[in-house]
Amino acid sequence: MPSYRAPVEDTLFLLNDVLGFHNHANLAGFAEASPDVVEAVLGEGAKLAETVFAPVNRAGDLEGCTRHPDGSVTTPKGFRQAYDAYAQGGWMGLSVPEEFGGQGLPHTLNTAMQEFVSGANLALGMYPGLTQGAVAALLVHGSEEQKRTYIPNMVAGGWTGTMNLTEPHCGTDLGLLKTKAVPNADGSYSLTGTKIFISAGEHDLSENIVHLVIARIEGAPAGTKGISLFVVPKFLVNPDGSVGERNGVSCGSLEHKMGIHGNSTCVMNYDGAKGWLVGEANRGLNAMFVMMNEARLAVGVQGLGQSEVAYQNAVAYAKDRLQGRALTGAKAPDKAADPIIVHPDVRRTLMGIRAFNEGARALVLWTALQSDIVHRSEDAKQRQAADDQLGLMTPVVKGVLTDRGFANAVEAQQMFGGHGYVEEWGMSQFVRDARIAMIYEGANGIQAMDLIGRKLPRDGGRAMMTFLGEVQTFIKDHNETEALKPFCTPLQAALNDLQGATMWFMQNAMAKPDNAGAGATDYMHLLGLVAIGYMWARIAKAASAKSGDARMEAKLVTGRFYMERMLPETSLRFARIKAGSDTTMALSAEAF
Numbered sequence: 001m002p003s004y005r006a007p008v009e010d011t012l013f014l015l016n017d018v019l020g021f022h023n024h025a026n027l028a029g030f031a032e033a034s035p036d037v038v039e040a041v042l043g044e045g046a047k048l049a050e051t052v053f054a055p056v057n058r059a060g061d062l063e064g065c066t067r068h069p070d071g072s073v074t075t076p077k078g079f080r081q082a083y084d085a086y087a088q089g090g091w092m093g094l095s096v097p098e099e100f101g102g103q104g105l106p107h108t109l110n111t112a113m114q115e116f117v118s119g120a121n122l123a124l125g126m127y128p129g130l131t132q133g134a135v136a137a138l139l140v141h142g143s144e145e146q147k148r149t150y151i152p153n154m155v156a157g158g159w160t161g162t163m164n165l166t167e168p169h170c171g172t173d174l175g176l177l178k179t180k181a182v183p184n185a186d187g188s189y190s191l192t193g194t195k196i197f198i199s200a201g202e203h204d205l206s207e208n209i210v211h212l213v214i215a216r217i218e219g220a221p222a223g224t225k226g227i228s229l230f231v232v233p234k235f236l237v238n239p240d241g242s243v244g245e246r247n248g249v250s251c252g253s254l255e256h257k258m259g260i261h262g263n264s265t266c267v268m269n270y271d272g273a274k275g276w277l278v279g280e281a282n283r284g285l286n287a288m289f290v291m292m293n294e295a296r297l298a299v300g301v302q303g304l305g306q307s308e309v310a311y312q313n314a315v316a317y318a319k320d321r322l323q324g325r326a327l328t329g330a331k332a333p334d335k336a337a338d339p340i341i342v343h344p345d346v347r348r349t350l351m352g353i354r355a356f357n358e359g360a361r362a363l364v365l366w367t368a369l370q371s372d373i374v375h376r377s378e379d380a381k382q383r384q385a386a387d388d389q390l391g392l393m394t395p396v397v398k399g400v401l402t403d404r405g406f407a408n409a410v411e412a413q414q415m416f417g418g419h420g421y422v423e424e425w426g427m428s429q430f431v432r433d434a435r436i437a438m439i440y441e442g443a444n445g446i447q448a449m450d451l452i453g454r455k456l457p458r459d460g461g462r463a464m465m466t467f468l469g470e471v472q473t474f475i476k477d478h479n480e481t482e483a484l485k486p487f488c489t490p491l492q493a494a495l496n497d498l499q500g501a502t503m504w505f506m507q508n509a510m511a512k513p514d515n516a517g518a519g520a521t522d523y524m525h526l527l528g529l530v531a532i533g534y535m536w537a538r539i540a541k542a543a544s545a546k547s548g549d550a551r552m553e554a555k556l557v558t559g560r561f562y563m564e565r566m567l568p569e570t571s572l573r574f575a576r577i578k579a580g581s582d583t584t585m586a587l588s589a590e591a592f
């Protein structure tokens, strides 16, 4: 059976030595997150992930969820106990303000915990993950009454949350949605329609389920300008706050899917269900974007979590599996063969996953830190700068970490040969589970379009200019330092590719938007490569300051691998971008 160890040490190193987490004590909640508190929180989180979530991962995959004739859904054995342990441990509200029952700690810590949970048990982690997203949307757009009614119950874990966007005929293009909301005399609305693919739409983990649903109010404009957001509880809430009558929303069926079997993916039927408007009418997408942005980062973290657990198991197998002899002569002459970790091609694979994971973890935590600054800083300029970087990196974290997360799960599976393909070793589950993260919360092609169409040109390209400037300044300040030359030199070459690609779009995409569409995914990966390269340069700076520490020596080697063998992919991406869209678009649809 596969095992999982949460990367606590690495996370602490990144927070303490690389990202300067404790320099942010001026932000609300950061003073309470002293180094010993952070270490204790991550240590406890790791224990929960390793000893409670991971042990029910495989069983959850095998058993899946069951829908009963009355529409109720049972989650796999052990999920309820694990969920209760998570809720009772106070994890749901780790970074929620104290006035709603949370602990008010930085979201950055919550993000680290999300990685542990996603690595240990992705399907189970989605139940609290969606709840946290719904809480975030209510915190920003809910009325005072909605906040008081729902958030404390969700933070306590007694109620969970969902996000209801997708309908059979609309996923990416939400402007096509048909779910209808008719105003009632008491200020509520009656919602009617069908939502599909709703994660955690129905289950047995909580007493109530709080659905956040987008719908069109009768008479509202067509398209995205007529979408409103509603809160629709499974059970109506009595005036005293207790759970009351059943609302007109139910699970029509469960999807049979490739992975995340332990998470219930539901068709949800709304039959005149009572709902209440969240935020302004016809501004629902805006409100839902809070949840979607939060969820996009969390989904990127899922990609990393799956990549990490797959890597850990591949390493264990590679040290154990005896096949062939090292090219340089036997390394275990007393055994029938050497362990496969002696082979350079096996090393190449393992180093590639490792170098990605450690760099991507830094990027994730850095991005989460920007989110904390946006929500907690009192300095408007600092908030704006952080918001720019958060906006720019959200599609990159989502798109790149899940594309690579899946690819890495496949690479790790490859280390097992045929044993990776059979179910017994558990590697196939990582591949199947990691796959969904590339699709939901906006398919990755859409993340790339968001980056190039919205985030890049916003405010005259300010976010990208700032990012390019920050990386350039780092290189200028450190390229004379001997230990950092192997990092700064390749980073400069990659930065030149990124600058060149950005300029190319400015000159070639305005008049010909297909050029932007055809190059978007390459550009997203190009930016991801540079952003992770920049993180590696910062990691190298911190690691080289701690000479004599074997762990840090390994960091520097891993970082050099990234710089030598992974970062140069930027030139391939740039070349593809410059090829434009002509051949991509030349064939008529009939010619396919």
Ligand SMILES: Cc1cc2nc3c(=O)[nH]c(=O)nc-3n(C[C@H](O)[C@H](O)[C@H](O)COP(=O)(O)OP(=O)(O)OC[C@H]3O[C@@H](n4cnc5c(N)ncnc54)[C@H](O)[C@@H]3O)c2cc1C
Pocket: 163, 164, 165, 166, 169, 170, 171, 172, 173, 196, 197, 198, 199, 200, 257, 265, 436, 439, 440, 441, 442, 443, 444, 445, 446, 449
């Ligand atoms: C297991 C699972 C769980 C899910 N959980 C939820 C949930 O909790 N709540 C919820 O609301 N939804 C959920 N979804 C739905 C998910 O978010 C959608 O499937 C996803 O957004 C894509 O929508 P679609 O399936 O309709 O694909 P489509 O929108 O039909 O897209 C099909 C393909 O075309 C591409 N494409 C479409 N438009 C464009 C464009 N303009 N430019 C370039 N490419 C384009 C897409 O990238 C995609 O590759 C879930 C889905 C699954 C499978």
